[in-house]
Amino acid sequence: MTDLVALGADALMIVILTFAVYLPRHHRRDMVVAYLSFNVGVLAVSTALSVSSVAAGLGLGLFGVLSIIRLRSEELSQIETAYYFSALALGLLGGVDVPLGYSVPLMALIVAVTCISDSRWIGRGMQRQVVALDRAYPDAAQLRAALGERLGGRILSVSVQRLDFVNDTTLVEVRFRPGSRAGGAPDIAVDGRAPVPCAEREVPGAREAVA
Structure with missing residues (x-):
């Protein structure tokens, strides 16, 4: 029994x-x-x-x-x-x-x-993605800014899996919160000027691509 x-x-x-x-x-x-x-x-x-x-x-x-x-x-x-x-x-x-x-x-x-x-209340709003970028980003601040602009959210953590200077690509695992401020990185002062917000920073190579 x-x-x-x-x-x-x-x-x-x-x-x-x-x-x-x-x-x-x-x-x-x-x-x-x-x-x-x-x-x-x-x-x-x-x-x-x-x-x-x-x-x-x-x-x-x-x-x-x-x-x-x-x-x-x-x-x-x-x-x-x-x-x-x-x-x-x-x-x-x-x-x-x-x-x-x-x-x-x-x-x-x-x-x-x-x-x-496994409830949605645990880690609510956080997402994980493996992202392949068409440029090599050795600088962490530029990488977080580019990811924030493309994913449209606040970057919580970034783990670079492959940085390829030959093919000019970056493969990263990123955890982010959608809908928050893009980039998730603090504003950075350039040459003593006022800090530039992440969303307004120019991504290097953008002008050449437009031209």
Whole structure:
């Protein structure tokens, strides 16, 4: 009876996690299939290992290797990877011999934490983009100003992934807040003159492009 309650709790939690939390927010049907299959597979293996003579650590280690290979077959975001491990944890708690007083609250805790941490209220208004610019920007202030003008928001952080002086390009990962002041960098005084706002700075090479 205890095993059936644990199985039912796992089924309820994985349905809530996939259909009530993940799917309405991310709209990827293929990942729903993956999470459900992953959870049921972990549940089946952990249940079988709990009643067999095979060492549970060995079996779960082999299953972990297979899961890592599956995760490496496609580039997934950190959020989708977190859902993967939530499904894994739910399957383990439902399959191993853990008292219901521990397993069911822990399952509910996993779903609640995943739901809250993936809420739109966490980091609201911030976006992340990988941007390729058609010019090499070795100067950080000019780079932030150019990104702010093109993305139309306040630049929060910039991570340069590739600075190519041969092809005159810059590849950056940028986090920004749309609709705020462009650039996100302080005004800079040039040759002792009054500070020039980011939005009014001339981007080098612009006149030549217009001419």
